[in-house]
Amino acid sequence: MDFSQLAALAGGHAEARAIQTALKLGLFESVAHGRCDADALAASLKADRRAVGVLADALTALDLLAKTGKQYDLADIARRFLIKSSAEYLGDLILFDEALFETWAHLEQTIRTGAPARTPDMFQVKPDETERFIRAMDSLTRARGDATYVAERLDLSEFPIIADLGGGPGTYVAAMLRRWPHLRAAIFDLPATLEVARQIIAEREPDLAPRIDLIPLNYRKVELPGRCSAIFMSNIIHSEDEATNADLMRKCFRALNSGGIAVVKDHIMNEELTEPKAGAIFSLYLLLTTRGRDYSFSEVSGWLRGAGFIDIRLESLPSPPFTSSMVIARKP
Structure with a gap:
């Protein structure tokens, strides 16, 4: 294990919380309706435009969204596991973990x-x-x-x-x-x-x-x-x-x-x-x-x-x- 791997392990809560929050907000479902920019996404989620952009960029860095110019789209992995209509939807487990997050404290x-x-x-x-x-x-x-x-x-x-x-x-x-x-x-x-x-x-x-x-x-x-x-x-x-x-x-x-x-x-x-x-x-x-x-x-x-x-x-x-x-x- 090197420094980068150790740092990633120690900070892994950030990635988990980003995914959990996106699911709770309905972000993946909103993007699934069609490519959109941060303004449209924020309006759909009834959330702050600047904050939604930061979250969407983080999810892009995690390979859960794809970004072209200012437009966001779902990555294949998100379409497979993070959309409720998918037979392989994993969101219920992720939201269960989210509900228990404070227990880890x-x-x-x-x-x-x-x-x-x-x-x-x-x-x-x-x-x-x-x-x-x-x-x-x-x-x-x-x-x-x-x-x-x-x-x-x-x-x-x-x-x-x-x-x-x-x-x-x-x-x-x-x-x-x-x-x-x-x-x-x-x-x-x-x-x-x-x-x-x-x-x-x-x-x-x-x-x-x-x-x-x-x-x-x-x-x-x-x-x-x-x-x-x-x-x-x-x-x-x-x-x-x-x-x-x-x-x-x-x-x-x-x-x-x-x-x-x-x-x-x-x-x-x-x-x-x-x-x-x-x-x-x-x-x-x-x-x-x-x-x-x-x-x-x-x-x-x-x-x-x-x-x-x-x-x-x-x-x-x-x-x-x-x-x-x-x-x-x-x-x-």
Whole structure:
């Protein structure tokens, strides 16, 4: 690493805030309607002309806008990921990060005390926070392509039903149901989350809704209803501590039929907990907002083995674009 790289890392908040602010203002949507100068853009956004010009120039420097003379246009990357009509729209995740930006100001206190900076409630208390969080998870998964990739590579041909534990918006099960026409799915999640999931499925996957059961469940407090033939968990264990995860694997084991599989998709870290880099950095966010962190394969496989699972294997997803892996285990 040289000076320029270090300085860029230390000042990375400026780039993030520029993109977040542009999304909140609707700047990318305005430019998407047609090339415009700073005067027209400021009028569209009802904002200060000079300030809008500075922001638009910064976004041009970041390769999110293109500038010819005084006219701004969308760069291809912005048209693909930052426009709401795009199937790969990432904006909901970026706006979720924006809503949590002030939480990062408490990182020093969290490091000193070990206590999260906000109550780890999985964004269930306020309906607007729940919707922002769940749509952010859907946005990330769709934009990066995780669900389609996983559905193509998990062999579910012998399983009649899959339970998505903490399935959130249903993005993964929708892809699985499209890949495997015989399959039914159940999403086990908290009630506020399921209300948002119902909206998203109705908007995007109405033809799949009859094959998806939405089942309110808090896996910390109750057993999983079973029996089921496969259980899928994406980005669940990183929100929990070690004891909760070990208990969760035991509950999954009890809920599965003999021969059933459990699939854990997450940042699966190396033994030093430093790679993938995205997982190591994300663990700081988890410290601020949850009881968890990202875990290594030996930790995850230890919980599964302790619960009684066999044939435990790690399947890494290609990086880029993905930063996670799948741990797959079978109940004898």
